[in-house]
Amino acid sequence: MHALKWAAALTSAAVLAFAAPAPFSRADSTTFTSSQWNIGSTNPDSGYGVHADQAWTITAGAGSIVGVIDIGFLDHADLTGKLLPGYDFITDASAARDGDGRDQNPHDEGNYYSLDGTLVQASSWHGLHVSGTVAAGRSDVSTVGVAPGSKILPLRVGGTAAPADADMAAAIRWGAGLPVDDLPVNPNQADVLNLSIAKIGACPESLQAAIDAAVAEGTAVVVAAGNTWNSETVDPVSVNYPANCHNVVRVTASDYTGNLTTFSNRGTEAVPATIAAPGAHVSSTWNTGQTLPVAGGDTYLAWGGTSMSSPHVAGVLALLRAMRPELSVDQLVTSITATATPFAAPTATAVGGAGIINAPAALAHALSLPTATPSAMPSSSVTPSPSVTPTPSIAPTPSTTPPPSTTPPPTQAPRTSLPVPRFINAAAPKASGTYRVGRKLKASKGTWAPTPTSYSYQWLRNGKKIKGATKATYKLTRSDRYKKVSVKITVRRVGYTSTSATSKSHRIR
Ligand SMILES: [Ca+2]
Ligand SMILES: [Ca+2]
Incomplete structure (x- = not known):
């Protein structure tokens, strides 16, 4: 053998x-x-x-x-x-x-x-x-x-x-x-x-x-x-x-x-x-x-x-x-x-x-x-994380299994306050089309990791919700003229904190 x-x-x-x-x-x-x-x-x-x-x-x-x-x-x-x-x-x-x-x-x-x-x-x-x-x-x-x-x-x-x-x-x-x-x-x-x-x-x-x-x-x-x-x-x-x-x-x-x-x-x-x-x-x-x-x-x-x-x-x-x-x-x-x-x-x-x-x-x-x-790491090797904010305290995730008790190194920090996994928004949503009253704008979802299982839309006028405008497309009305319109997308997936991101706003003619 x-x-x-x-x-x-x-x-x-x-x-x-x-x-x-x-x-x-x-x-x-x-x-x-x-x-x-x-x-x-x-x-x-x-x-x-x-x-x-x-x-x-x-x-x-x-x-x-x-x-x-x-x-x-x-x-x-x-x-x-x-x-x-x-x-x-x-x-x-x-x-x-x-x-x-x-x-x-x-x-x-x-x-x-x-x-x-x-x-x-x-x-x-x-x-x-x-x-x-x-x-x-x-x-x-x-x-x-x-x-x-x-x-x-x-x-x-x-x-x-x-x-x-x-x-x-x-x-x-x-x-x-x-x-x-x-x-x-x-x-x-x-x-x-x-x-x-x-x-x-x-x-x-x-x-x-x-x-x-x-x-x-x-x-x-x-x-x-x-x-x-x-x-x-x-x-x-x-x-x-x-x-x-x-x-x-x-x-x-x-x-x-x-x-x-x-x-x-x-x-x-x-x-x-x-x-x-x-x-x-x-x-x-x-x-x-x-x-x-x-x-x-x-x-x-x-x-x-x-x-x-x-x-x-x-x-x-x-x-x-x-x-x-x-x-x-x-x-x-x-x-x-x-x-x-x-x-x-x-x-x-x-x-x-x-x-x-x-x-x-x-x-x-x-x-x-x-x-x-800062004292815990060499400053030369630090890369700022992308646009991710610290996670606030959130409900426990059902899909999380506690880590096994592998032998910890002596410097181990307590594992009691782990944040819940959070989506990363790698590319922001967009509202595209012609920014003119009577025309239709279409929302793109942006890029997220991991892939969300659902997306919801809310169109905004000067940052405020437009009532009933909750689809992927939105037809501009006279109320939008000279206002700034954007779309906010909220993503969800079991085990993750639901997260929102808003597109750039555009002034409507
Ligand atoms: Ca040799
Ligand atoms: Ca050799």
């Missing part, structure tokens, strides 16, 4: 390779209409994706860096310009297959396995697949990642063997911008580190120390829960590391039905899961090479595993950091757990985490968090 302990469901090697956006079948023989149910919100088959497209009206993650700690990396057209200079931390030259120890080239040399000249296991291109889920994106194909505006910091560990603990610890420290032995300092500190890795055993002290140091630097550490749960083996998250380390975001795998997958390890009271994310039929970037990578062999693969779930969460954290760079890791985690989509089966909540990650809801929550006190 090959010694790999990567968190992807490597046993599901018969997963489907396909060219996006071809439909493919799921286990119960119904058909996806989109190859990316996991990313978007418009797929009619499932409301359990991360709904990243609704967050992109605000940000696609530009400015954020996600360090992917994995077996190695390849170029792919969907990742052009998104890979920062990374590092290869593999000490063991035979596992690295590049002829030496640590070096500056984190290229994937293939982790295929042959026995007596027969190919037993093809190369997995696991790091390429995970990176695609974070940041892939092109305008001419449908396969995109959660945060296509973010950059990937490729950090290679493992190769053909299970990653050495010392190499993982070095990658975590270096990725977080911390000094490592004689290596040059990484000038591109990651906002988030993703480890789609699961090794059986207790969390090594050296690894815990590296994680704690990274988090103290403001770098979130997101890890896969592991895939060893099945009908015979009931493995909780606690059996493998880094998922059983403290100070990490533990990600379970959910599917298109809003339930935990059969293979995803579950949380326990002692080591609770943090949150779930799509981990079945996840289409992402891949290479056609069976052993060595094939130049120009860009393709896509639908794959499953908590390895696939974890980068969804890393991508959402990158979106949040892009808008609120000064937020602490704890605040970022609170924003994703407080706004997670509830599981279809409520029983999953106890073991699967707060629910399934929801990008626009988490972003709205993060944007509504009050700005930290």
